[in-house]
Amino acid sequence: MPLPPSRPDAPDRFNEDKATYALKGSDKPDLETGVAAIRNVLKTLPAKPGVYRMHDMRGDVLYVGKARSLKNRVSNYVQVMRLPKRLQRMVAQTRSMTIVTTNNEAEALLLEAQLIKRYRPAYNVLLRDDKSFPYILLRSDHVFPRIQKHRGARRAKGKYYGPFASAGSVNQTLNALQKLFLLRSCTDSFFANRSRPCLLYQIKRCSAPCVGRIDAAGYAELVRDAQDFLDGKSTRVQAKLGAQMQEAAQSLDFERAALLRDRLKALTFIQGSQAINAEGLGDADIFALAAKGGHICIQAFFIRGGQNWGHRSFFPAHTADVPDDEVLRDFLMQFYESAPPPRTILVDRNPAEAEVIAEALQVLSGHKVAISVPQRGERAKLIKQASRNAEEALDRHQAESTTQAKLLREVADLFDLAEPPQRIEVYDNSHIQGTNALGAMIVAGPEGFMKGQYRKFNIKRAETQPGDDFAMMREVFARRFARAQVEDPARDKGDWPNLVLVDGGKGQLSAALESLEELGIEDLAIVGVAKGPHHGREGREVFHLPDGRDFMLPTNSPVLFYLQRLRDEAHRFAIGAHRQKRAKAMTTSPLDEVPGIGPARKKALLMHFGTARAVRDASLQDLQRAPGVSAAVAQTVYDFYHG
Numbered sequence: 001m002p003l004p005p006s007r008p009d010a011p012d013r014f015n016e017d018k019a020t021y022a023l024k025g026s027d028k029p030d031l032e033t034g035v036a037a038i039r040n041v042l043k044t045l046p047a048k049p050g051v052y053r054m055h056d057m058r059g060d061v062l063y064v065g066k067a068r069s070l071k072n073r074v075s076n077y078v079q080v081m082r083l084p085k086r087l088q089r090m091v092a093q094t095r096s097m098t099i100v101t102t103n104n105e106a107e108a109l110l111l112e113a114q115l116i117k118r119y120r121p122a123y124n125v126l127l128r129d130d131k132s133f134p135y136i137l138l139r140s141d142h143v144f145p146r147i148q149k150h151r152g153a154r155r156a157k158g159k160y161y162g163p164f165a166s167a168g169s170v171n172q173t174l175n176a177l178q179k180l181f182l183l184r185s186c187t188d189s190f191f192a193n194r195s196r197p198c199l200l201y202q203i204k205r206c207s208a209p210c211v212g213r214i215d216a217a218g219y220a221e222l223v224r225d226a227q228d229f230l231d232g233k234s235t236r237v238q239a240k241l242g243a244q245m246q247e248a249a250q251s252l253d254f255e256r257a258a259l260l261r262d263r264l265k266a267l268t269f270i271q272g273s274q275a276i277n278a279e280g281l282g283d284a285d286i287f288a289l290a291a292k293g294g295h296i297c298i299q300a301f302f303i304r305g306g307q308n309w310g311h312r313s314f315f316p317a318h319t320a321d322v323p324d325d326e327v328l329r330d331f332l333m334q335f336y337e338s339a340p341p342p343r344t345i346l347v348d349r350n351p352a353e354a355e356v357i358a359e360a361l362q363v364l365s366g367h368k369v370a371i372s373v374p375q376r377g378e379r380a381k382l383i384k385q386a387s388r389n390a391e392e393a394l395d396r397h398q399a400e401s402t403t404q405a406k407l408l409r410e411v412a413d414l415f416d417l418a419e420p421p422q423r424i425e426v427y428d429n430s431h432i433q434g435t436n437a438l439g440a441m442i443v444a445g446p447e448g449f450m451k452g453q454y455r456k457f458n459i460k461r462a463e464t465q466p467g468d469d470f471a472m473m474r475e476v477f478a479r480r481f482a483r484a485q486v487e488d489p490a491r492d493k494g495d496w497p498n499l500v501l502v503d504g505g506k507g508q509l510s511a512a513l514e515s516l517e518e519l520g521i522e523d524l525a526i527v528g529v530a531k532g533p534h535h536g537r538e539g540r541e542v543f544h545l546p547d548g549r550d551f552m553l554p555t556n557s558p559v560l561f562y563l564q565r566l567r568d569e570a571h572r573f574a575i576g577a578h579r580q581k582r583a584k585a586m587t588t589s590p591l592d593e594v595p596g597i598g599p600a601r602k603k604a605l606l607m608h609f610g611t612a613r614a615v616r617d618a619s620l621q622d623l624q625r626a627p628g629v630s631a632a633v634a635q636t637v638y639d640f641y642h643g
Helices: 032-042 070-078 085-093 103-119 165-183 187-193 216-230 234-250 254-272 322-333 353-366 375-414 469-487 505-519 558-586 599-609 611-618 620-625 631-642
Strands: 018-022 050-055 061-067 095-101 135-139 147-150 158-161 284-292 295-304 307-314 344-347 370-371 424-432 436-447 454-457 499-501 526-530 542-544
Touching: 032 070, 032 085, 032 095, 050 070, 050 103, 050 526, 061 085, 061 103, 070 095, 103 322, 103 353, 135 165, 135 216, 147 165, 165 216, 165 307, 234 254, 284 375, 295 322, 295 375, 307 375, 322 353, 322 611, 344 375, 353 370, 375 558, 424 469, 424 558, 436 469, 436 558, 454 469, 469 505, 499 505, 499 558, 505 526, 599 611, 620 631
Parallel strands: 284 344, 344 370, 424 499, 499 526
Antiparallel strands: 018 095, 050 061, 050 095, 135 147, 135 158, 284 295, 295 307, 424 436, 436 454, 526 542
8 A cells, every 4th residue: 555645736756565574572672582573584585675673562653764776785684793773672572573675775764754753752863843834825716916924735736936934034024025015915705895994005115906006017016026036036126116216207207216115125135135146056955964062053045036034043953973974865755745846956965875965855846956065155154154153053052951851840840850851831721701711731842842742632522510620620631641551552752741730729730639639640740820919929839739739939949940931832832722712712603513504594594593592592483484484495404403
C-alpha cells in the first residue's frame, strides 16, 4: 500500500515495494538481538534505492534512512564496532524494519524527508521549528483583487509571495504595500456591503474600489504595479511614481502630488528596511551553519525579487555525533517539505550529497535548483553575514539555555522533583457564565514553550455543569490522561509531564487530583497556582501542594517570574481559544444542524419566529404556517427537535 505524500497536492511519486521484517526477541535493548533482526532483513534485501525504517519492540520508529543501495547501506549496521555509540544504542533497540524501494536516490531522499516529518524519530536530525511560513497572497478571483497575509494550504486562486521569516515581517511589508499601492485588504463580504469608504481610505491605505472611488482599469494598474514590485522590479515602480508625481505638480494638482509623494515614501521605507543588499540575486535562500558546544544553529535568509524578506534561526535536534554536512543535508530536505525551493540556494559549505539534494528539489518544485558555495563577490558577502548571524544567534541560544537550565533546576528543588523537569504542563479554563467553555493546556521544556504540543479541550460532557470550574478541570484531566495511558502506557515517549501546574486554588487542584485518582495515577507532581490574598497583585501567588501545604515565594524570585510566565501563557492561550470559539458561535445558528435546511429556509423560519429557540419550541402546525416552509420541511424540523 503506497504511503501518502505529506502534501495534499503532491503527486504520488514513488513506485513503492514495501515489506516489513520482524524478529521476536527480548523487550529490553540488546545489541545481539538488534543485530540479529537486521541480519534477518539482509537475507532478502534488494540492491535498489529506497528508504528503511527501524522500529523498536513496540513498533515505534527509531530511525528513517535512505540508500542508493539498500542492501549495502543496511549491512553497515551489523558491523557494530564501526558504528558510533549513538547508532549502537539504536541497533540495540531495533526489533523490526520496514523497507520501501524507489525508482532512484532522489525519490528516496524525498520520501525520507516526508517520513522523518511524519514520525519524528529519536535518532534522526529533526527540524524543530516546522511551523508553516507566512506568505503574501494577491488574489485573482475578484474584479478588485485583495492583498492579504496567508499561511497554510494554497487553495485560494492568486499569486503567492514568500516565504517570509515571520508574521511580523509580513505585517510590516503589508502595511507598507497598502500605503504604496492602495490595494484592498477586506473580505469579499465586507467589500460587497459597503455604502461608504472605510477608515483605511481615510488614512490613505486603500483606494476604496468598494464604493467606486476607483474604476476597474485604474485598480488593475495598481495591481500590476504591486506585482512588479513584489517580483523585484521596484526601480520601474519608483520611476513611474516619480514621473506621475512630477506631472501632477506641474499641472498644479497638489493633492494628487502629495498622495504620490506619500506612496514614494512607503517605497523608500521598504527599500531602506532591507537588512542586506541582495539586489540582482532574484529569488534565493541563504543558509549558514554554526556549531559550538554540541549545539548547532542554521541561519536562513529569504531573498525574493532581490529583496530581503526576513531571516530566521533554526536549532535542529538530535545533532550529537552527526557531521555538519549531514546535518545541513537533513535540514534542507525537511525545510523544503514546508516551503517551495527557489532556483538558487546559497550555503556556507557543501551539504552531504548536494547533487542528489538538487535533483530531489527539482522533482519537488518542477524547476532546476542550483546549490552553491560562493567564494567571492556580493554572494560571498551575504554568506559571511549569514554566518555571523548564525554564530551570534547560537551564542544567545546557549546563554538562554544556560539560564533556562538553572531555572529548571531551581524548580526541581522547589517542588522536590528528582531531576529538572523536561516537560511542564499548565492547565487553565475559560468561559463566560458557562458559555463556550473550554480547557487549555500549554507545554514548556528546556527549549522554552513547545507550542506544537498545546491542546484545547471543548467541554462537552453532560455531567459538567456550565460555569462549574471544578467539573471542567475534572473533565480536562480525565480526558488528557486517559488518552496518555492508552498512547504511552510505558511513559517513555516524552509525552508525560514531569510537573503539572493548575491555574487555580485548592478547589481546582482537588478536582484535578480526583480525576487522576480515578485513573489510578498517583505519582504525578502537581501544583495549584492561585493569585493569593491580594487578588491581582503580581508576585503574591500562592502555591498549593497535594498534601495541603501552601507557600509563597519572594517577589523578586527568578523562579516566581518563570512560573508566572508559564501561568500567563496558559491564560493567554485559553482566552484566545475561547474568543475564537465565541466568534465562531456568533456566526452559526442551531438551525444549521437541521438536515435539509438551507439559508433561504433558515431565514424564513427566523423571520417568522424571531429566534432559533422559538423554532425549536414551535408545534408542527405553527411550523407549517410559516411562509416559504413546505409541509415536508416543517415535518423535518419538528422531527429533528422532537423525534
